[in-house]
């Protein structure tokens with residue numbers, strides 16, 4: 438199962454990708470694909486050294502059209518199995534593994550002023566996801582860039598579901614509605630998870646979402662310990678937020694994965 442973790446910038450996509458990975462580990466081999474071309478904190482939050490970006494494995498950044506044309510060669514270069522790409526068999530420098538066993542693959546980061554747009558990264562993400570050969574006990578979480586750029590790149594097409602993270606704002610709910618529309622159009626699974634929820638806004642948020650036509654599948658509390666570990670740029674320490682994510686995974690996500 439390949440789940441895209443999407444939503445507004447700062448809503449908690451990266452944090453929830455890691456917490457969901459932890460919650461899924463008991464039953465699955467879990468990989469996170471970092472497809473956000475700008476933020477660099479995921480490896481730190483996961484407690485690993487950054488892996489080499491996958492874009493380097495396929496010869497570095499090139500024009501988007503060249504990349505599209507090269508798809509068969511890229512698939513061939515990345516494929517170790519007879520049928521498609523197996524993440525677990527990628528050369529070790531392109532995969533970092535956390536102490537608890539979560540695999541991290543990074544697509545690439547924009548580093549230099551004027552180096553061009555991030556489109557090639559999106560193309561590579563689509564090629565990778567579209568040609569993955571996954572076992573039944575493997576789950577891939579794609580930590581996406583902020584907003585809805587990935588919709589324009591049609592990355593959703595090659596995933597199985599969209600999980601949208603909502604911080605308690607109307608903007609966030611708007612993005613969730615756009616993503617739900619895409620999920621419905623493509624026949625993909627869809628979850629809306631509210632994050633950074635505090636007692637004093639909990640009901641207001643649920644009501645606001647409902648009035649905009651959005652049902653919230655789960656709530657993750659604002660977790661002070663987690664917030665502090667992020668601010669200090671340390672491996673994530675989560676208390677209540679992890680408990681909430683574990684509950685959501687157990688009740689909403691696991692059944693979908695099991696059904697396939």
Ligand SMILES: Nc1ncnc2c1ncn2[C@@H]1O[C@H](COP(=O)(O)OP(=O)(O)O)[C@@H](O)[C@H]1O
Pocket residue numbers: 444445446447448449450451452453583632633634657658659660661663664667668678
């Ligand atoms: N449940 C939470 N409790 C407290 N702070 C959170 C929580 N989730 C996210 N944060 C805060 O929000 C910031 C942005 O989260 P992040 O996952 O990087 O967002 P995104 O990937 O969507 O841009 C984190 O650095 C942290 O400070």
Ligand SMILES: [Mg+2]
Pocket residue numbers: 450451452473476580581
């Ligand atoms: Mg992020």
